Amino acid sequence: MSKSKTITTLNRSLGFWSSLSLVVGTVIGSGIFFKQSSVLDSAGSTGSALLAWFFGGVITLTAGLTVAEVGAQMPHTGGLYAYMNELYGKFWGFLSGWMQIAVYGPAIIASIAAYLGILLVGFFRLDSVWQAPLAIAVIVLIGGLNMLNNRWGAAFQIITTLGKLLPIVAIIIFGLFFGDQNAFGQSLHTVSQSTGNFGVAILATLFAYDGWILVANLGGEIKNPQKILPRAIILGVSLVLVAYTLVSYGILHFIPAETIHHLGQQTTVYFAQSAFGVIGGRLLNIGIIVSMVGCLNGKIMTFPRIVYAMARKNQLPFSKQLAYLHPKTYEPLVATSMIIAYASIMILFFNPDRLSDLCIFTVYCFYVAAFVGIFLLRKRNIGQPRPFSTPWFPITPLIAILGALFVIVSEIGSDLSGVLLSLLIVAIGIPVYYFKKQHLYN
Template sequence: MENKPNNELKRTLGFGSAISIVVGTIIGSGIFFKQASILDSAGSSTMAILTWIVGGIITLTAGLTVAEIGAQMPYTGGLYVYIENLYGRICGFLAGWMQVIVYGPAIMAAVAGFMSIMMTNLFGIGKEWRIPIALITILAIGIMNFFENKVGAAFSVITTIGKMIPIAAIITFGIFWGHQDAFGQTVSEVNRNSGGFGVAVLATLFGYDGWILIANLGGEMKNPQKLLPKAIIVGISTVLVIYTLISIGIFRFMPADLIHRLGENTTSYLAVKAFGNIGGKLLSIGIIISMMGTLNGKMITFPRIVYAMARRGDLPFSRYLSYVTPKGKSPVIATIFLIVLAAIMMLFFDPDHLSDLCVFTVYCFYLMAFFGVFILRKKNKERPFSVPLYPIVPIIAIGGGIFVLISELFNDPSGVLLFIGIVILGLPIFYAVKRMDKKRMKP
C-alpha cells in the first residue's frame, strides 16, 4: 500500500457532476427535519422562514468568499489545503483533523440518523431499528464509493434529479393547495421553548451544510479554476430559493402548533396528509433518496481529506490511509476509516444535537478562511475568480460566522467544549506523528 507517484486521483469531474454534488450534498435531511426545531427557536412562522433566508445569505457570502480562495488553490483537500497555505502547517493540520475526526463523521452520522427516522416511519417499524438501518445505509454507500469516482458522481446526479420530485411536490401542493397563512403565526401557537433567532439560523446552516465539500474534489475536476467557483455559486443560490419555497409551502399546509407537536415527524405526516397513504409513501421514498444522495456526496468528499492528509504523512497509519485502488483510484481505506468513526458518533449522539455541534466546529475554521481572502488579495494581484462586491461580501461572511459561534456557545457550552477539546487533541497527535517520521528517517 505504498504511496507511489502514480497513485493519484483522476481529473474526471465536469460542471454537471460538480453542480449535482453541490446541490445533492446540500439538499438532504436539514430542510425536512429541522422545520419544527427552527420554529421553536425562532418563535413564529415569519421568523422561521426568515432564518432560512438569512442562513442562505450567510452561506452564499461564505461560498463566494471561499470560491476566490479555492480558484487559487485547486487541489484535493479543500479547507485543509486553504488553511495550511494561509496560516501554516499546524493550523492546516487542525483544519484537516477537525474534518476527519469531528465534522465529517458527525455530519454523516447526523444525516444517516435523520434518514433512519424517515425509514422507520415509512415501514412502520420500531425506533430500535433506527441505528441498525443508519449503519447499514452508511456501509452500503461507503462500499459503492470503493469504485471509481464516476460511480459516486453518477449516483449524485441520479439522486439530485430524484430529490427534485418530492421537493416540487411539497412546494406546489403547499403553496397552491394549503389553507394556512405561511406568515404571522405567533409564538403562543408554538409554545416557544428555547434558543432564539441565532440558534434558529444555526439550525438552518446544517440544512445548507455541504457547499464547501466540492472544494475537496479540486484535484479531480477537469478545470477547477473555472468550474469550482461556478459550482459553488450556482449550487448555493439554487438551494437558497428551494429552501425558502419549501418552508413557505410547509407553513401554508400545516399550522405552526401542529409542526411544533410533530417535531421530526413533520415531513412524514405532511406526505401522508397531502398525497394519501400510497402517495405519501412514494413522497417519503423520494425524500429518503434525497438523503441518500446527501450522504453519498459526503462519502465522496470526506475521504479525500483523509487521503490528502495521509499523502502528507500527517496522520497515524498514513501509509494505509493514503492507499487508492489501482484501477478506480478510490481511497478505500480512508472511506472505511470514516465509516467506523461515523458509526461511533451515531451510537453516542442524537442527530439533532450532532448537526448543531458539527456546524459550530466547522465554522471556527470557515472564519479563518474568510479572513484569508484579505491575505491573498495582498499577495496575488491576478486571480482566476474575484468575489463580487469586495470587501462587503467577505465582511458579511465573517459577521455571519461570528454570529453562529456566539449563538451555539451560549446555547450548548458543554457540547462546544467537548468538540473543541477533540480538535485540540490533534496537536499532540501531530507532534507524535512527526517525531515518528524523524526517527524513521534517521540512518
C-alpha cells in the same frame, strides 16, 4: 509507488454537473423536511420564519462566494484542510483536517445513517432492533460504490439529487396553489414566551445549509476547478436557498402555524398526507430516504479525500496505508474504509447527533479563518490575475465572517460545555501532529 505517480492517479474526471449535484446533494438531506417547526418556534411568526430561512441562505451564499475565490486559487484535494494549510501553515491545516476526520465527518455520516435506519424500519414496518444494522448496511453499500471509479459515485449523486428534488417540487407547487393560510402574517401565540428568537431561528437554518463546502475536498478531481468549483458552489447554494425558502413558504401557506408547532418533526409528513392522502405520506418518505441516501453518498465520497490528502503528507498514523490508491479505480480504498468503520462504530456505541453538534463550533472557527483568507490572498497576490473574484468585495466576505461569528457566539452562549469538549477533541490532535512531525524529520 512514487510520489509523482500517486499524484497523477487522482484523475480530474468530475465535470460541472457532478460538482453541482455534490453541492446540492450534500446540503439537502433531512433538515428542510424536519426543521420547519423548530425554526418557526424560535422565530415566533411565519413571516420571521421565512426571513430566517432566507437570511440563512444569504449568509451561506456569501460564504460560498468567498470560498469560491479562495478555492479557485487552491484547486487541491482536501478542501478546507488544503486552504488552512496554505493560508496559515501546516499546524493549522492539520488541526482543521484532524477535526473533520476525527469526529465531524464520521459523526455526520453516522447521524444521517442512524436516522435513515429509523425511517427504513418505519417504512418497512420492521422491529426497531434493525435500525443500527440497516444504517450500517447503507453506509457500507454506499462506501462500496465509492470504491469504484469516482464516475460511479458522481453518477449516483446526480441521480439521487434529481430524485430528492421531486418531493421538494411537489411541496412547493401544492403549497403555493392549494394553501389558504397567510404565510407571512401568522403569529405563534403558543410559544410567545419562548426563549427562542430570530437569531436562534437563523442558527437552525444555517445548520440545515451546512455541507456546501465539501465539494472542495474533490478539488484535485474536478476538471478545470478554477472555473467549475466557483460556479458549482455559487449555483448550488443559490438553488438550495430558493428551494428552502419556497418549501417553507409552501408549508406555511398550507398548514396553520399553531398546527406546525404541535406537529413538530412530523409537519412535512402531515403535509404530504393531507395533500396526497396516506400514499402521499409514504411517497414523501421515499423522497426523504432518497434525499438522505444522496446526502450520505456526497459525504462518503468527500470526507475520505481529507484523510488521503493528510496521509500523503505523512501527517496521520498509518499514513502509508491511508494514502493507498487502487491502481485501476484510482480511489483511496483504505481511507474510505476507515471513515466507514469509524462511522459504524459511532452508530453502535455513541450518540452521533451529539458528536456532530459538538463539532459545529470548531467547524465554524475554521470557516472564519478561511473567509479571512480572501483578504490575505489579495494582499499576497497584488496585481496577479484571479480565476474568480468575489463580487461586492469586501462586503460579501464581511457578511460571511459576521455570519460565522454569529454561529460561534451562539454556540458559546447555548452550549459552553459542548464548546469546551469540542476544543478538547481538536486539542488531542496536537500531540499527534508533533509526534508525526518529529518522526518525519528523524
